Amino acid sequence: MKKCRILGLFGNFDDAFAAIADFKNHKVDGITVDDVTFLSPIEHPDIDDVLGPRPSVIPKVTLCGAAFGITFGFLFLASAQSNFLIQPQGGKAIVPLPSNIVLTYEMMILFSVIFTVIAFLITTRLFRKRKSLYSEKITLDQVAIEFEVDEKYIDQIKGVFKDNHVVEVREEVQS
Amino acid sequence: MQNNEVYKDINEDLKWAQINKDILKSMENPRKGYWISVAVCLGLIMFAVVAEIHQYQVGMGAANLNWPHMWDLYIATFIFWIGMSHAGTLLSAILHIMNADWRKPIYRFAEAMTTFSLMTAGLFPMIHLGRLWNMYWVLPYLTDRGIWPNFRSPLVWDAFAISTYLTSSALFLFIGMIPDLAICRDNARGWRKKLYTALSLGWRGDDRQWRNFRRTYLIMACFLIPLAVSVHSIVSSDFAMSIMPGWSVTSFPPYFVAGALYSGCAAIITLFILLRYYFRWEEYMTIAILEKTCKLTFAIAMVWTYLNLIEFCSVWYGHSYADKEVLLAKFSGPYAPYFWGMIFCGSVVPFVLAFEKWRRHLPMMMVVSILLNLGMWLERWMIVTPTLSLSYHPIAHDVMWPSWVQWFIVLGSFGWFGLLFLVFVKVFPSVSMYECKEMVLHRRELASKEISPVMANNPGGGAPAPGVANKSPGVEGS
Amino acid sequence: MSLSNLVDDWSRYRKGREEGGYHDYEHMWGMSIDLNKCIGCNACSVACYAENNLAVVGKEKFEKGQGMHWLRIERYWDEPDLGEERTADFQQHGASFLPMMCQQCNAATCEPVCPVAATYHTPDGLNAQVYNRCIGSRYCSNNCPFRLRYFNFWSYYEDSWPAPLEMQLNPDITVRDKGVMEKCTFCVQRIRTVKDKARMEDRKVRDGEVQTACSQTCPTGAIEFGDMLGMYDPETGVAETKVTKMWRKHQVELGKTKQNKQTPDMRGYRVFEFLNTDPCVMYLDRVREV
């Protein structure tokens, strides 16, 4: 039982979408649309409809970032201010809300952004060693469908690709 | 409707491969003009460095600052650069959220402008410090002395806001660039290959990446907008929070933000024309987009003018003699020429933008945009200096003109900005390729929808009609 | 310490809130300057130069407005209150002199704007300037309506005290280098000397024991200097000093933007009172026979 990776390059979105539609309709049993990895030079506006709903955690992370920014920001300021060796304000508020609100606001944005970016880097699995199955055409003008499946499906998948005027097919057997 | 045919935002028949080719070309072997401009920038920087070293050694007196003119061009120019940084956010964030896709070909360099003008602005607070070497005391770091900056001070707010803004906008610029970096990676060789491989972080454009990319980009845009507004409000509070006549003006925050967007847009027009001319990017930086930008600028110009009037009125009806004196001094005092210069550049010149004929006339737009920025710079100066010359205590009434040191450093800042930008355009794609592709695709679909209303109620998922199919990119692209 | 410090600070803050104002002052140094007596002779100003190591900047720099006169005598020719006289073709009532030193505001506008807290309010009620903390952002000076803060635009020490002039420098205070803001301190070194003495002898500082250089030298005794804590905060039971009496007599009170005097004709006033910086220096109207 070997895992095996296959990638089909298509000349345009419509062929690719058609192929995906086929998988949707279980042309190959055992393969669902969820196994499809779709590579493209741009994000096609209709991609969600084609591939069906696929969730993203980023907004939640951002929310955490914001929350952290607010709490940490304010606490940090407050602790710093209240630890001032000499109270420089001669009787005025030690933890002045107006200025702290301003600064906390900045902190919130800063941490939200940072968290978002980190989340992005993680969820998109960047920094990974590049997969051998990749065509530079993808950043040019072609789209691709990739599967990582059991050996036995390969031929059927190829079939579906062929039906939808695939331009090029690459496969690779993992040891 | 002949015109609309001529002036399209972008030509939807543009081939994707062509886009890659055109943009990537801009990053290759520079021409003579490039090196000349680099040399000029370096020259300016050199002068500024000399001036700064001199000032560092002998003291701020070298800048011809005095009592009561403790601040002058440094702070004015600082505000100017901060302001300029706002345009990038406007184009990339606000217009992105508002789905104005004509921004796509031009927002990349605008964003770069944001980052670089921030990097320039950041220099000025340091340059203007009397004890530059203790600059870091403004940051809240732990010391065994157990002391912190004074969080009440608007200057500390500046430090926070600007560092936040710089971080965020730099990240925003970078994230937005990743897919293009991938394109560069796939087309580059040699050291560039290594560079882009590293920078593109292994982007391969699969649907997961795109999906999260879109979300991230949107979210960051959402945060960047309030951030930009807050940053310039805070900068304005350097003045609004004081009690000096002509500074403690309640309407300053919006006034500053408007001014910021204004100068930013003007700068974008300038760079737009330069890039279009230099890289022959008529296909991407089209007259239609320029027109849209100009209209936007005009709108902001009017807002700015309005806020200006508001300020004058509130001072006038405020019945504070000192405020009135400062205002009158601006009108008729020694600073009057500069003040009226600012009014002319800021409120009169923009009316040129109201005429289609001129909007499409590139040299004219070039001149106008530069005038607008000049006006904006004067505005900042007219905010800072007259108040210092003429505040509450008459014994300190005095007029002072900046010395060569200040002028050199101010000019040098333009050199510094220019240099950063010049490096950018050669190392990074200054037009967003993937978004141009999106734009092309989108326009094409609109066009196709015009052709066959059937498509309108037929979501892209279904099998496309042949007529449409052969319009899809692959066929022509390959 | 930080926790205890936090608690201290907080309780002090609460206390201040309840009692309406800051009440942990040890002193509240203040002045009253009688413009009826001031003859504008400059003695105070020069005394200040001598006491506080003020740099002599020379003609060129003075012309640029980079002089370091902590205490300046302002001279005005007009008399707004005797308007009609302005049209006369002679200066019939002489000049109007105004000695101006740091007003040591209790609600100082310079304090909140300093990014590094280099200027702050001491328990003595003084508006302190920490030279070695100052980074020279000069915001404080910009925000001082009296323009009483002076900046070291140059390294004055290099040529202001050619030998042996430097032997005159007062060792109790520093000579400031370039890039630092400075201003009148109410001769804080003198205050310290007296406070230390008082502490040694385990007693309170007596009235008139501290004298600033200007008030000590003033030929006509126009400048009164003393502790006003008794007036600011009666609970402390600090005795009424000469200065406090003057303030009371002229019905001027700290912490007011507008004085409501029983006898409006009493001469006391504070410059730019309406700005609510709450200066600790009261001036008494100049008097003229008209």
Next chain:
Amino acid sequence: MGWSGVGATLVGCDMPSTVTLEEGKEEVVSYLVPEEFVIPGVGVWYASTCQQCPSGCGIHGRVREGRVLKLEGNPESSVNKGRLCQMGQAGLQAHYNPDRISKPQIRRGSSLVDATWEEAYGLIAEKTANISGSKFAWMTGSVSGHQSVLLQAHLESIGSGNHFVHETINNAIWAKVSQDMLGDSNPRIRLDKAQSVLSFGADFLGTWGSPLHFSTEYAKFRTSPRGTLIQVEPNMTLTGANADLWVASKPGTEGALALGIANQLVSKHGLSMSGLPKSVQSLIRGATIDETVTATGVDADRIADIASTLKRRSPSVVLAGASAQGHEHGYQCVAAAMVLNIILGNIGKTIESNGEFAYASMAPISGNTQSLVSFSQAAADKRFDVVFFSGVNPVYTAPKSLGLKESLANIPFKVVFSRFNDETTAMADVVLPLASGEEDWGTHVAPYQAGVGEISIQQPLMEPLSEDTRGFGDILLTLLKKRKESAYEGFADYYAYLRNAFSTIPAEHKNGASDDEFWADVLSAGLIDVGVTEKALKVKVVDFNMPKDMGNSSDMVLAPSARLGFWDGRHANLPWLQEAPDQISKVVWDSWAELHPSTAKKIGVKEGDMVTIASASGEINVKVYIYKGVHPDVVAVPLGQGHDAGFSRYAKDRGVNSLSILDPKVDKMTGELALYSTNVKVTKAAKTDDILVRFGGSETQVGRKLVSTVPADVYERTEGGDNVA
């Protein structure tokens, strides 16, 4: 930054608290601990006497680590009662001045070269070996105390009586008039008693008599019941700037105005002239209001107003100073003022006797300008072979028209005792470097003392900065020893001499203390009151006449007014005073010409422009300052600047010396230089790049309430009766 924040809360627990050294804790929190918490060193205070002007104020010097750091007034001193003026404060800079002469110098050919004291003394001894007294002269500033005693002794030892005592700023004529009319050259002025003061150019807050003393008196004068000050002068002095009524009068007409006022007092207010000689009475009768108006240009109701004020607000004092006495008929002007006093019956009320100082030999000898004139004459006549100069700078203070500088060449041997290489020193044959006022021993008797006879002690506040400077007393002593060893061999140095002098002081002054205790007391007090012999003023009006033509020429008049600051120019080398803005014009580091706006308009100049002021005896170019405090026919150029390059790095190339272009006119009666009687032509000159630097961005308060003024009656109503001093 985030991590540091975390650190703040977690790690923060062992951070130093707000402790300071004197609280005995170890940690010193730098960077937020201000000057406030530096522990000041403890200074030691020594009493001495100020040498900055002849007034002889008592001072306290703060000494630390053997350096004198600050001067304050000596509260014990009746002269300044613990106060000090800016010149006194700046005494430190005269002491620490970088341009002080540190070695004796002897002229070799055209230049002065450093020498040893032996050489200098040797040379002096040789030159004065067998000189006839008439060929020798001393020229000094005002001198008193034991220095005076030794100086007289030195003159005797040579058998000479030539002692020229020169001060440009003096009230010699006032003294003369008082002597003639009251029998006391130095009457006591009771400002504290007076209800009104009419001052004809007597700048008693700045330069007249004993400025600091009168300033303290002025404070009393101004407290309720508040006295009225009326100042009549051609250009505003510090006193004028504080006057309730400032009247501009053409120089020379002060006397006429005084008589006019007298006339008013007699005719309108029924004061009697009995006791005045007929001539004076007729003078007064002659000075009708119209006469006076035409003569003085002061309008009638103003004169009437002054008269009634003097009557109403009695007792009053009428004073006369520089601008009144500086004329060929200066004596008459002052005399007229004194007559006013007599008519107003101020003698005995506000003008009393100061008494006679007990020890005549130590009594102050006040300088004048007559001595300068006669000395220049003598020098021109080649009457002297050897002249000693000390505490004077005649080459600077003498008008060029006296030709002193040239005639000094006629004096073969000039010895100058000096601290600075001033104009006179530059012409010396031998320069003896003097110790500064803070290094020297001495005793001084203030020329003006309010009814007391104080001998003020001058003691060194620190070691001499240069071992090659000598005290004035020491030098005199050495010179005397060289002449008659026997009399002075007992005294190792001047200190020994003084010490001895004080041990021989009559016992009643020691009130029981042992000799050493007494000496210690005197030193710590800084002075000793030896009392005065009472004497009463005897009014005896001498008759005088008032010339009809009082310099009413078409030309303008030059007013070389003096200021508390540079004094007669001797302090131009003190940076503090150079940088202290002039009290009136607020000019720094420069000299200027004061013009009335109307005059300026006529000449066509505005502030900062250059004008040429030309008299018969020369011309000066100076920048103008325009204000309403000067008579339209007068151009005032305050003294102080215009020194030779050698004098001081601080006075170098600064301004002009207005004394230099004065005409050689003198007061007919006393021979005093007529400082205020030089006619000049003022014309616009080419602008130079060197600008007039003034302090202050505004001459007016532009609507702010900075200095507000209340009428005196309001003041009386609210604060009448009490004296918050």
